[in-house]
Every structure is written in structure tokens, then in C-alpha cells.
Amino acid sequence: MGYDLVASLRRKMGAVRHLDISTAARSLRAAFGGAAKPAAPDRPASDRPASNRPATDRPASDRPLRRRQRLGQAVADLAARRAPDPAALPRPELPDLDPRSFECAAGRRDYRLFVPPQKPAGLLLMLHGCLQTPEDFALGTGINALAAEHGLVVAWPEQAPTDNARSCWNWFDPEHQHRGAGEPAILASLAKELRTEFRVPRARTFVAGLSAGGSMAAVLGEAYPEAFAAVGVHSGLACGTAHDGRSALAAMRGAPAAARPLMPASRSPRVIVFQGTTDHVVHPMNADRVMARACALADVRPSRESHAPIGERTVGRSVARRPDGTAAAELWMIEGTGHAWSGGNRDGSFTDAAGPDASAEMLRFFLEAA
Template identity: 45%
Template sequence: MQTISQADMMEATRLTREGRLQEAMALLQGGGALPSSPDGRGTVPDAPAKGGAARPMAPMIDMEPPSARTGGAWSAPRAAARPAGINPAGRPSGEVPPALKGLMDRMAGLGANGGLMSGLPGQSGLAAANAAVSVPPGASFEERVFANAAGSRPYKLYVPAVFSGDPLPLVVMLHGCTQSPDDFAAGTRMNELAEEFGFFVVYPGQTQAANMSRCWNWFNAADQQRDQGEPSLIAGMTRTIMGEFPVDKERVYIAGLSAGGAKAAIMGATYPDLYAAVGVHSGLACGAARDMGSAFAAMKQGGAVAGTRSGLAKAGIPSIVFHGDRDTTVHPVNGDQVVTQAAAGAAHRTEVAQGKSSGGMAFTQTTHRDGSGQAVLEQWVLHGAGHAWSGGSAVGSYTDPRGPDASREMARFFMEHRVPAATVG
């Protein structure tokens, strides 16, 4: 087994933070650092490896658009062409090179001290990972566990005090790296909005056993498939709550931050019969990466995703997207790609509005309306914002209280959408 020296790991970390991703991967895989590319972006598709062989960047997943065969969901092409559980690189699905996994875990774990998610006013960093969440009289916020063939994950369910037995909508909230359900609930204040609007909230929790930094594995091919891996676990939790409580089955929604935002995009793309709308904050489009290497590339400069090919897909799931234009962890172009994939070539009428939050942050809101005039896509570009939940509470980690209230805007957008009764899964 290859041994990675501390010096090599430090150098690989430095190269990665400078965007020289191919060089970092080559160093960790024992090939030595690749020469810098002329454009300075670290993309060296033709750089020679040991022995003079080419070391091209492997192609990223190109998701197939919705069709009658897939039931309206995005899906990975040619899935049947390779043995089950094997990704294009020949490794078991979900398995990544140990050196690259270690680097990504280190990068995700840098947090407020490492600069990946730091420098934002009101941001409280990793100290809030176990933030206490107040529960008003009559409400409950209990921890549970869901398990299926893909494994098990904990989750927390918030039942608002306003629940009286009548059907309510359900919102699924996916936290970011190093966060927890409690931390995410505290930072987004979604429980408070559950009392105001009247809905249940479920917070799936990632474990360190599944990812050392508790990131959702949005970049693994097997974790981007309907009824496989993490999607099956999150959908399973959703359906469990729908079976136990009087959930309005036409009004189930999902949202997330960063890795959780990327996973929310995957869930919306693969379960359009389950979720009526999606909220993606500082995340990436479904299929933006297929493994660790392409994950780094996508985070730095966007991924190669479907949905940009005009005429190949029908309109996707209604989505509301937030992204800071100073985000150095997940490049802002990824927000554009989420919107492009959700639009899927549909002709929308767009409206652009400029505004400023009560905290002084300027933003641009672009609303896409369908032929009936309904807003089916919203994109919020947060000017001067980094990698943090806009308008969140400083009690939670990775929040920027200066920005417009992303939680409130998501809740408002969600309540305007329903899954057609004939397609509810």
C-alpha cells in the first residue's frame, strides 16, 4: 500500500487550495506533481505520467435527462453496461483512493481555522457543531435512526406546536460538511419557520463512518442513483415520516447547504415524484462529479453536467438557488449550473430584480416563470457573500446573518409548489 509522507500531504493540500488539482492528485497517486497548465487552473489533460503515458482527466458523469423510461427522473447513462457496484474507474462504487479521501477530509475539516469557510461576519465556525436548539412548548424535536440495505443514518424530526392532526407539508434539510442536524437547525432557523408556516422538518444526519468530515457523498457515482446508497436512505426517511404522520404528499420539499445542497439537487433530480421543489444553497448540480478528483475540479471551476443540451429534456423540478459571488469553496458557476439543469431547456420568461437585505448585503434575484406565469425557478446571487447560509443565525456554523433570509425565501417558494397528484411516489 502506498505511503503518503506528511510533506507530500502538505504539498498536495497547498496545490489543491491553489486550484492545481491535477498536480495534487498526481502527487498523492505517486506520479509526482504535474507541471502547471498555461491557464493556471491546474487542468493538464495531456500531461505525461510515469513512463510517458498520457494522464487525461476522466470524464465526469453526464446525466441522462428525464424520460418515460426513468419516470421523469435524471439518471446515469449506461448503468447496465458495467457490473453493479463498479464505477467507471473500476473501483467499487463509493470507494475512493485513500490518499484523495484523506485530502478531501482534511480540506473539509479545515473549517474556520483553515480558511475554506472562514472570514464571514457572524460566522461561528466549528464551535457550533452541537448547537442547542430550543423547542417551544407543544413541539418536539426527537432523534431517530433509519436503516435499509444501504446502511443506516440518524435523523432528527421537528413536529411543530401548531400541528393539530391535519396534514402538513414536510421539508427535508441536508446539512453541510462538519455540521450536524442540531447545528443546521440552529443556523437556518427552519424550525421557527415550521411554526409560522406550519410544516414538519426532518434533518438527516451524515456519520463519520460514511464520511470522516460528515459530508454527504454527492460526488460518488453510487450515491447519485435513485434507490441506491445515500439517496435511498434520504428518500427512505422521507417516506417513513410520510407513513407515520399526516404529511401532505403533494407538498414535500428538500433543501441543503454545500455538500447537502449538492445532495438536495441529486434528490430532486432522481425523485421528482417525491419532492415538489428543491432548495440548493452553495451547492452543485446533479452529476457535477463522479469521484474525488472530479469533485475537486467541479468545486473549483464547475462540473460537466447535463441540462445544457437544448431540446433534450423537459423542464425539471422547481428550484430556488442561493450562491455567494465570493464563494471560494464552491465556485459560483455551480449555482448557474444548478439553475441550467433545473430549467432543462424549457423556455421561461425571466424577471431580474436588485435588492439589499436589512443586513446590508446586495443581491440579484432572477425569477423564471413558466407559460402560466408561475415562478418555477429562482436564483439569488449574493454579492460579497462567501460559503455560508444567507441570513442564518450566528448560533449555528457557516452562516452569514447579513444576507437575505434564505430559509424564509425557501419556505415561501416551497409552499407555492405541489407534486401533481398523479405522479406522487
């Protein structure tokens, strides 16, 4: 390929990296002079036919074809994830949410804020999933009503389509997986500002999310362990599981993933994980990875404590305890639940009203050691 084509592809593949698939697909088709045909799924190395011809001996005409197949496969894998119409995203009216905006050196985000009727005693950041809005997520989880009982300020940051085509937090992008830059820096700085405004201690500052939001919550727990006392990950993935859009989709399907090296912290956040066993968006294996990583950071081992019906679902619950008996990590595997917030309000998106109340259990976990 010529220099101009290579440069063009580098620019266009940036759209794939951020899951802007409709733009990426059009750009790639234009670059190659036509639509790329989807290639067959990659097979394990053991299943591929052997070749005795060294790669350097392949005909020149064969090498561009293989590049086209790889790029075509990348587009085919992501083709179902097209950008939504921003106006079509659910945004129910919730009068108890105050619209605000926050800006720091790392960037700017709008957010909604819930303030309890009594003196604030804690702070919770709630990170929505893809194709959701703060209002929709607040309605579906019902967290604000519980926060009013416990005196928690709740911030609902918004990831707009201008930040990600599907309004996903960019947990899979290396630019947004570490401290000091990107979305982790924005969210941690927001938490710090609100903690100062409402005079909330770190011991009562928490973050939780669903799907992409849960994955970003896991990133925050590792990137800023001094900022959050506990983390809630619902249907999310472990920090460092992916490094681009394609590896993110592979990890979501349960493919083996090279985990990022652990960065031990003197006070790593406590972690609670919720996962449905019939989730076809995020493979349940990812919940085990989040749990294993949390246990490794806290230097504890989990034990299975219960397997029993809760509500209309059967739940397998594992807990890893510190020497003082407090839970460093909990894992709730909910049988029969898909990609949805367990125990959520049916009027919100991605909720399963039949499951145990994840919102109540998260707050119980957050506050029991605060």
C-alpha cells in the same frame, strides 16, 4: 508497477474517492516508499509544451514517474481536506429536536425530527453541509421556528464521519447519484416513511441543503422527482457535475464540467438556488449550472426580475416561470456573501447574518405553489 502495488493502490485510492485524505496520503506514501512531492497544477492543453514523441515511445522509466506525479497531485489537491475529530463537530443542544434513526435496504442514518405544535401540513428534509451536524445546521438556519408557523415537519438527517470523513453527503460519487441505491435511496425512503406517518402529500414535501447538502438535494430532485415538490440548493452544485473527489474539487473551483444527460420527468420539482458571489469554496458559476439544469428540466426560460439591496446585501434575482405564472425556478445571487447560509444565525456555523433570509424565502417558494 507490480501486481501487488497496483492492487494496493486501487484499495488506497478508494479513500481519496471518499475524501478520506489523511488515510489516502499515508497509504500512497507507503505504496511509493516515500512522500509524493506535489506536482505543479495541470495546465490547459494549449499551454503545455508539444512533444513529437509518441506516448508508446516514452522510456519505461518515464511512465511510472508520470503516474506518481498524477497521484501526487491528487493528494496535494485534497490535502487540506483532512478528516475532523467527530467530537469536535458542533452539536448545540436543541430541545425541540427528537433523535431518531431510520433504516432501509439501502442503508441506515440517524436523524433529528422537529414536529410543529399544530397538525402537520408539510414535510421538509434539511441536509447539512460538511463539518456540520443536524443540530448546528438547525441553529444556523432557524428553519424550525418558521416551520412551526407553517405547520411543517422538519427532518434533519445526519451524515456521520463514518459515512464520509468530513461528514459530507457523497454527492460526487456515482454510487450516490441515482435512484435505487446509496444515499438518495435512504433519504427518499425516509421522506416516504415520514410522509406516511404524518399524512403529508407529495405536493407539500420538500428538500433543501447547504453546500454538500445542497448538492445532494439537487441529486434527490432528479433521482426522485415524484417524491419532492420543490428543492432548495444553497451554495451547492448541479446533479452529475462530478464523478469522484478530484472532479468534485475541480467543479467547486468553477472548472468546466460535463453535465449528466437530463432525464425528463412528468413533474420535475421546482428549484430555488442561493449563492454568494464571494464564495471561495463553491464557485458562483455552479449556481448558474443548477439554475440552467432546473430550467431545462421544466422547459422554461429565466428572466432577470430584480437587482436591489435586501438587508445589507445587494441581490440579483432571476425567475423562470411556467405558463400559469408560478415560478419553476429562482436564482438569488447575493453580492458579498461567502460560503454561508444567507441570513442565518451567527451562533451556527457557515452563516451570514447580513444577507437576505434564505430560510424564509425558501419556505415562501416551497409553499406558494403547494
